[in-house]
Amino acid sequence: MKEDIATYTTKIKKLHSIMDMIENVIQVNELDDIITEILKAGREVMRADSSSLWLIDKDKKELYLKVFLGKDNQIKKRISVKLGGIVGMVAETGEPVIINDPKSHPCYDPEINGNGGKESFCVACVPLKAVCEKEFFDQPGKSNQQKIIGVMMAHDRHDRPFNNDDLENLNAFARLTAVNIQKRIMYDKLRSMFFDTIMTLSEAIDSKHNFTRGHSRKVAEISSLIQELIHPDKRMKELILVAALLHDVGKLYSDDNIVKKPGKLNKDEYEHIKKHPVDSFKILESITHLKQMLPGILYHHERWDGKGYPRGLKGQEIPAMARIISVADAFDAMTSERPHRSKMSIDNAIDELKEHSGTQFDPDIIEVLILANESGLLNGGK
């Protein structure tokens, strides 16, 4: 068990550094706004009627319109083109082009190269190049390979056709855009690694009880559903999701024989198990990015009437996140199969929770769970 704990602690420490990296690129959440601003600036500098950004969809082998900025309009709907055409040609060859008589070009397509429905009399088009994702993550020392991720385009100049200076300008805007998109790719990758690691830990916690496979995931799903119904805030939903996935991580310190014991625990065994919220807190407290989730984890066994543990907090003294996890935890325990008893139906479990509303559980949260059940939202994980 000591080896297990060391392994898990190391994993958690790794998480810390991953989250640090995420913090450094967090601003990429506003990617669409950033791209729009860059396109606007590009359009102004080049004195173009419009500008557009196309990204490659590798799976579909096509390019899709990410943002189009016309004189008076902005198109954000998904328009896709197969490789071919002027846009596709630049994506394939990686070579910037100026075409001052696009209608006579063999790759001209009025749908794609037109200016918001009007026909263009000139276009400038450059590739968007980013460091290869694999190189970026697996071989940071050798990150000089680039791949083409899309194309930036300017359509129609007011006074004269585009020239090489325009192409250089457009290239600069394309590089700026590629850097921001690359940040986004990195952020998504890190985020996925973070959740994969959290899920692995969560499964390790549940494997301590050979009869509660998937328990933490289900508690997380129910907790985030309740959170969303109370206050649909994306950040809060994510916080409670992670807190619920890790709420029993302290059980990795607990005695296997007690954790896996079917049926009632004696007094000493119960006292031993009661240590797990504090142990969870100790395991996770050094991880800066998990600090906001700690109250949900430390206090998930507190009771509304003050008779819970570890501190005997009462009512609103108990952090909201912990009150939600407490209800979700009890609901999933009751509606899951256990060796010593059959699982309850959802309606019976709700009735049981109602009986303890105002004593063990926050009555408002029980009301939200009832509402979720009446709306048919509780059947997904069962």
Ligand SMILES: [Fe+2]
């Ligand atoms: Fe617990």
